[in-house]
Amino acid sequence: QSVLTQPPSVSGAPGQRVTISCTGSSSNIGAGYDVHWYQQLPGTAPKLLIYGNSNRPSGVPDRFSGSKSGTSASLAITGLQAEDEADYYCQSYDSSLKVFGGGTKLTVL
Amino acid sequence: EVQLVESGGGLVQPGRSLRLSCAASGFTFDDYAMHWVRQAPGKGLEWVSGISWNSGSIGYADSVKGRFTISRDNAKNSLYLQMNSLRAEDTALYYCAKDSSYGSGTGDWFDPWGQGTLVTVSS
Numbered sequence: 001q002s003v004l005t006q007p008p009s010v011s012g013a014p015g016q017r018v019t020i021s022c023t024g025s026s027s028n029i030g031a032g033y034d035v036h037w038y039q040q041l042p043g044t045a046p047k048l049l050i051y052g053n054s055n056r057p058s059g060v061p062d063r064f065s066g067s068k069s070g071t072s073a074s075l076a077i078t079g080l081q082a083e084d085e086a087d088y089y090c091q092s093y094d095s096s097l098k099v100f101g102g103g104t105k106l107t108v109l
Numbered sequence: 110e111v112q113l114v115e116s117g118g119g120l121v122q123p124g125r126s127l128r129l130s131c132a133a134s135g136f137t138f139d140d141y142a143m144h145w146v147r148q149a150p151g152k153g154l155e156w157v158s159g160i161s162w163n164s165g166s167i168g169y170a171d172s173v174k175g176r177f178t179i180s181r182d183n184a185k186n187s188l189y190l191q192m193n194s195l196r197a198e199d200t201a202l203y204y205c206a207k208d209s210s211y212g213s214g215t216g217d218w219f220d221p222w223g224q225g226t227l228v229t230v231s232s
Binding site for chain 1: 215
């Protein structure tokens with residue numbers, strides 16, 4: 001069981017908007033710790049997508065956005081494209097440890 | 110270009126040891142904390158261990174504490190993971206990842222990641 005809870009899967013048609021939630025608790029996200037998001041394309045290493053809750057590294061399209069409120073965080077993807085089909089992971093901090101969500105598989109229909 | 114290249118993975122019997130290495134280039138290695146993150150086949154990501162820039166702060170996941178030892182050699186731009194008493198559940202792709210800061214703080218993230226080295230624990 002992951003400390004951070006994500007839905008196992010989400011899906012959407014090209015051009016649509018999807019969101020992926022990351023639910024934590026008062027010992028991690030709720031304690032004020034930042035949330036970061038990673039994208040893992042099939043057969044590749046994870047890549048940083050969002051850092052510090054809502055910041056995009058250079059090169060990441062503005063179709064990707066992050067937010068955080070209370071004990072949860074969300075990743076939103078607008079204008080869904082076939083190339084967005086991947087696994088997405090949230091990451092934060094809890095009890096002196098780095099923690100990940102269980103991951104969400106995004107399927108582009 | 111920042112590059113992280115892991116090596117040392119392979120097939121090992123339960124109870125035996127293995128040492129992973131990560132060669133870093135393209136950045137000032139001793140300015141950053143470093144981490145090992147693993148991914149079991151078909152599963153999600155699990156943080157394994159992290160080490161600050163000067164090895165003064167080290168942390169381990171409960172699942173490996175007492176069996177794994179992280180270390181670094183700043184003169185060689187290299188990160189290591191000594192894995193002892195290996196178990197079947199340690200089977201995974203092990204990634205080396207650069208921290209966003211020097212001290213592996215509470216708000217830090219991982220960027221970039223290496224391509225990983227596969228460790229298989231089986232008799």
